[in-house]
Amino acid sequence: MKVLVAIKRVIDHNVRVRIREDHSDVDLTHAKMAMNPFCEIALEEAVRLKEQGIADEVVAVSIGDKSVQEQLRTALALGADRALHVSSDTAVDSLGAARVLAEVVRRETPGLVLLGKQSIDSDNSQTGPMLAALTQMPQATFASSISIEGDRLEVTREIDGGLETLAMSLPAVVTTDLRLNEPRYAKLPAIMKAKKRPIESLEIDTLGIDVTPRQTLLRVEIPRERQAGVRVDSVDELIDRLKNEAKVI
Amino acid sequence: MSDTRILVIAEQEKGHLSSATARVLDAASQLGGSIDVLVAGSQASEAAQQAARLTGVSGVISVEDSAFDHMLAENVSALITSLAEPYTHLLCASTTSGRNVMPRVAALLGVGQISDVIAIESADTFVRPIYAGSVLATVRSLDVKKVITIRPTAFEPVGEQSAASVSSADSTGDQGMVTFVEEQLANGERPELGGARVIISGGRGLGSAENFRLIEGVADRLGAAVGASRAAVDAGYVPNDLQVGQTGKMVAPELYIAAGISGAVQHLAGMKDSKVIVAINSDEEAPIFQVADYGLVADLFQALPELERKL
Numbered sequence: 001m002k003v004l005v006a007i008k009r010v011i012d013h014n015v016r017v018r019i020r021e022d023h024s025d026v027d028l029t030h031a032k033m034a035m036n037p038f039c040e041i042a043l044e045e046a047v048r049l050k051e052q053g054i055a056d057e058v059v060a061v062s063i064g065d066k067s068v069q070e071q072l073r074t075a076l077a078l079g080a081d082r083a084l085h086v087s088s089d090t091a092v093d094s095l096g097a098a099r100v101l102a103e104v105v106r107r108e109t110p111g112l113v114l115l116g117k118q119s120i121d122s123d124n125s126q127t128g129p130m131l132a133a134l135t136q137m138p139q140a141t142f143a144s145s146i147s148i149e150g151d152r153l154e155v156t157r158e159i160d161g162g163l164e165t166l167a168m169s170l171p172a173v174v175t176t177d178l179r180l181n182e183p184r185y186a187k188l189p190a191i192m193k194a195k196k197r198p199i200e201s202l203e204i205d206t207l208g209i210d211v212t213p214r215q216t217l218l219r220v221e222i223p224r225e226r227q228a229g230v231r232v233d234s235v236d237e238l239i240d241r242l243k244n245e246a247k248v249i
Numbered sequence: 250m251s252d253t254r255i256l257v258i259a260e261q262e263k264g265h266l267s268s269a270t271a272r273v274l275d276a277a278s279q280l281g282g283s284i285d286v287l288v289a290g291s292q293a294s295e296a297a298q299q300a301a302r303l304t305g306v307s308g309v310i311s312v313e314d315s316a317f318d319h320m321l322a323e324n325v326s327a328l329i330t331s332l333a334e335p336y337t338h339l340l341c342a343s344t345t346s347g348r349n350v351m352p353r354v355a356a357l358l359g360v361g362q363i364s365d366v367i368a369i370e371s372a373d374t375f376v377r378p379i380y381a382g383s384v385l386a387t388v389r390s391l392d393v394k395k396v397i398t399i400r401p402t403a404f405e406p407v408g409e410q411s412a413a414s415v416s417s418a419d420s421t422g423d424q425g426m427v428t429f430v431e432e433q434l435a436n437g438e439r440p441e442l443g444g445a446r447v448i449i450s451g452g453r454g455l456g457s458a459e460n461f462r463l464i465e466g467v468a469d470r471l472g473a474a475v476g477a478s479r480a481a482v483d484a485g486y487v488p489n490d491l492q493v494g495q496t497g498k499m500v501a502p503e504l505y506i507a508a509g510i511s512g513a514v515q516h517l518a519g520m521k522d523s524k525v526i527v528a529i530n531s532d533e534e535a536p537i538f539q540v541a542d543y544g545l546v547a548d549l550f551q552a553l554p555e556l557e558r559k560l
C-alpha cells in the first residue's frame with residue numbers, strides 16, 4: 001500500500017508572529033519556518049506503517065514555492081521514500097490545496113492519505129475533509145490512533161465529548177491529532193543523504209485546476225493584550241478579591 | 250439584505266439540542282436575513298421543537314434518521330448539500346463535529362470555508378483568529394455560498410420566541426462509507442467546559458493523575474468545570490476532552506483558574522478571553538502571570554487544598 005502524506009511549511013511554532021506596519025498581512029520575513037507539527041505526526045505515522053510492513057511506499061507532497069523543498073528534504077530524512085513538490089509562486093488556500101492533492105491522488109492512487117488536522121498558521125482545519133469530499137473517500141479527522149487490517153481501517157478520533165471510533169475501508173483520508181504519536185528526530189546521516197535525493201516536481205499551472213483563493217485578507221491586527229493584574233499574597237486575599245472585587249464567586 | 254438566507258446546522262444528541270446552537274443563532278442574526286435550522290438524527294424532532302423556540306428562527310427542518318447520529322461527515326454532508334440550494338450562508342458551530350462536516354460540505358459545493366469566526370462585520374466579511382489567536386484576520390469571502398463555522402464562546406445565546414414552524418425533509422440516508430464503532434464519553438458529573446461559568450485547569454505542575462484530585466476538590470466547591478493543559482493530557486493525568494487551547498477547547502468563562510500551567514501561547518489561545526483569570530504557579534516568572542488578573546506565587550500542593558478548605 002502506498003501512503004501519501006501532505007506536508008505544509010509554516011512558521012515555527014515557537015516564533016512570535018509579527019504583522020506588517022500597514023496591517024495588510026503578517027510579516028514572515030526572516031521568521032524561522034518549519035514543518036507544520038501535525039504534518040510531522042502524519043509523516044511519522046506513515047513511516048511507522050511502513051516499518052510495520054503495512055505500507056510499502058511513503059510519498060510526501062507539498063504545495064508552495066521553492067522554499068517548501070526544505071520541508072520535503074526533512075520528510076525524506078525522516079523516512080519518506082519519495083518527495084513531490086507541486087510548485088506554485090503564490091500560496092494556495094485549503095480548497096486549492098485539496099484540489100491539487102485530489103489530482104495527486106488521482107495520479108498516485110494511494111491506499112491512505114494522511115494530513116495534519118490543522119495548519120498552525122491559518123488554523124483552518126479544512127484540507128483533509130475537502131480532499132475526502134473531492135475524491136469521494138471516507139474521512140477520519142483528529143485521529144489519535146489508527147489500525148489497519150487488510151483494507152479495513154479503524155480510527156479513534158478526539159472529539160469534544162471524549163473519543164470516538166469509526167471503521168471504514170481504504171482508500172481513506174485521515175487527519176492527525178497531537179496524541180497519535182511522537183515524531184522522531186532526523187538523524188544527521190539521513191539529513192546529509194536527503195540533500196542528494198531527487199525531489200519530483202510538478203508545475204501547478206499544468207494541472208488545469210482553479211486555485212484562485214476564495215477569500216481576500218482585508219486586515220490583520222494583534223488582539224488587545226490582556227494587562228497583567230495584581231499579585232496576591234495569600235489564598236485568603238485571593239478569595240477575598242474574587243468575592244468582593246471581581247465578584248465572580 | 251432581504252436576499253440573505255441562512256441555514257444553521259444544529260447538533261443534537263438523543264433529542265437534546267446542543268447549547269452552542271443559541272450562540273450560532275446570535276452570529277446568524279448579525280448577518281441579517283431569514284434563518285432556518287437543520288436538525289438531523291434519531292429523535293431529531295424533539296430537538297427541532299427546542300430549536301423552533303430560539304429567537305430569530307423562521308423555520309426548522311427536521312430529518313429523523315439514525316444515519317445522522319454522531320454527525321458522521323459523509324452522511325451529514327450529503328444531507329446538507331441536498332438542502333443547500335436556496336441558502337446564501339451555511340453555519341455550524343466550530344465544534345469537532347462542525348470542523349469535521351463543514352469543510353466536506355464546502356468542497357462538495359465547490360466553495361471555500363471560513364473557520365472559527367469570532368465576529369461578523371457584514372454578510373461577506375468576518376473576523377477570525379489565526380496563528381493560535383496571536384493575530385486577528387478580517388477576511389472577505391468571494392464565494393456565492395458562504396460556508397462558515399462559528400466559535401460559540403464569541404457570541405451570546407439568543408433568547409426564546411413563540412415556536413416557529415417545523416417541517417421535515419427527505420433523508421439522503423446512509424452513504425455506506427463509514428460505520429460508527431464506539432465512543433468513550435466523559436461522564437457528565439461536572440459542567441461541560443464549553444458552557445461553564447467557572448473553570449479550573451491543571452497543568453504539568455500537578456505531577457500525576459492522582460494529584461489532579463486537588464483540582465477536582467476545588468472544582469467541586471465552585472461548581473466548576475475541570476480543564477487541563479496539553480502537557481497534562483499527554484502525560485495521561487486526564488482525558489483528551491479536557492484540553493484547553495489552540496488544538497483543544499476554546500473557553501471564555503467568568504472565572505478561569507490555571508494551576509501549575511506555564512502559559513504557552515497555545516494554551517492562552519484557548520482561555521485568554523475569560524473574564525477573570527487567576528494563576529497559581531510557583532515560578533514567579535511564568536508567562537501565565539502576564540495574562541492573569543490575580544496571580545498567586547505559591548506551591549499548588551499547599552494552595553489548592555487551602556483553597557478547597559476555605560471556599
Ligand SMILES: Cc1cc2nc3c(=O)[nH]c(=O)nc-3n(C[C@H](O)[C@H](O)[C@H](O)COP(=O)(O)OP(=O)(O)OC[C@H]3O[C@@H](n4cnc5c(N)ncnc54)[C@H](O)[C@@H]3O)c2cc1C
Nearest residue numbers: 452453454478479480494495496497509510511516531549
Ligand atoms: C501545535 C501545538 C499545539 C498545541 N496545542 C496546545 C493546546 O491546545 N493546549 C495546551 O495547553 N498546550 C498546547 N500545546 C503545548 C504548549 O506549547 C505547552 O507545551 C503546554 O501548554 C505546556 O503545558 P503546562 O503549562 O502544563 O506545562 P509546563 O510548561 O511544563 O508548565 C508547568 C508549570 O507548572 C509550574 N509548577 C510546577 N510545579 C508546581 C507546583 N508545585 N506548584 C505550582 N506550580 C508548579 C511550573 O512553574 C510551570 O510553570 C501545543 C503545542 C504545539 C506545538
Ligand SMILES: Nc1ncnc2c1ncn2[C@@H]1O[C@H](COP(=O)(O)O)[C@@H](O)[C@H]1O
Nearest residue numbers: 006007063115116118119124125126127
Ligand atoms: N500547501 C500545502 N501543501 C501540502 N499540504 C498542505 C498544504 N496546505 C494544507 N496542507 C495539508 O492540510 C493540513 C491541514 O491544513 P489546513 O486545512 O490548512 O489547516 C496540513 O497539515 C497539511 O497536511
